Amino acid sequence: MGKNIFRLLLSISLQIILVSILYGQYQITNQNINSGGGISSNNEYQIHSSAGAEYISSINNNEYKIQHGFWIVGGTMTSMEKDNFTIPTKFELYQNYPNPFNPTTVIKFGLPEPSNVKIEIYNMLGQKIDIVAEGNKASGYHEITWNASKLSSGIFLINFTAVGIESGHNYNQVKKALLLK
Secondary structure (H helix, E strand, C coil): CHHHHHHHHHHHHHHHHHHHHHCCCCEECCCCCCCCCEEEECCCCEEEECCCCCCCEEEECCCCEEEECCCCCCCCCCCCCCCCCCCCCCCEECCCECCCECCEEEEEEEECCCEEEEEEEECCCCCEEEEEEEEEECCEEEEEEEECCCCCCEEEEEEEEEEECCCCCEEEEEEEEEECC
């Protein structure tokens, strides 16, 4: 009876090992542990990485192959964009984009402090066409989409006015926008 239990346990163990080898989802081919690194994750994926080695390891399955280590992106950096998480150091109205546009364009502006903002659109005769934004806005970068679908082609002026709530600083800037239909 002892031999039968031993054979049964051995058989089950071999089956578990065989199944895990045949149907394993991931394979780690080689690895290296070092001191630098980080973790990036979202709800679906978690990526562990480390710096200081040219090649650390490769993990793959039927869908993905991940080789991680120290990576250098080819090409030359030509510019950097500000992100929406930083606070601007000055009031600023950026050029609308796209420009020329049809029929919508994005108006972006930066506020170094909470401010009372007004963005008005004028035609070349100085007539007020639209008020795109009006009211208090938090400090940071903001984007507003202007829809000019009811207007004819032409050059329009974007008049940006901001008054800092804390400092009382007044700021005004104008940009040209070209609507082409």
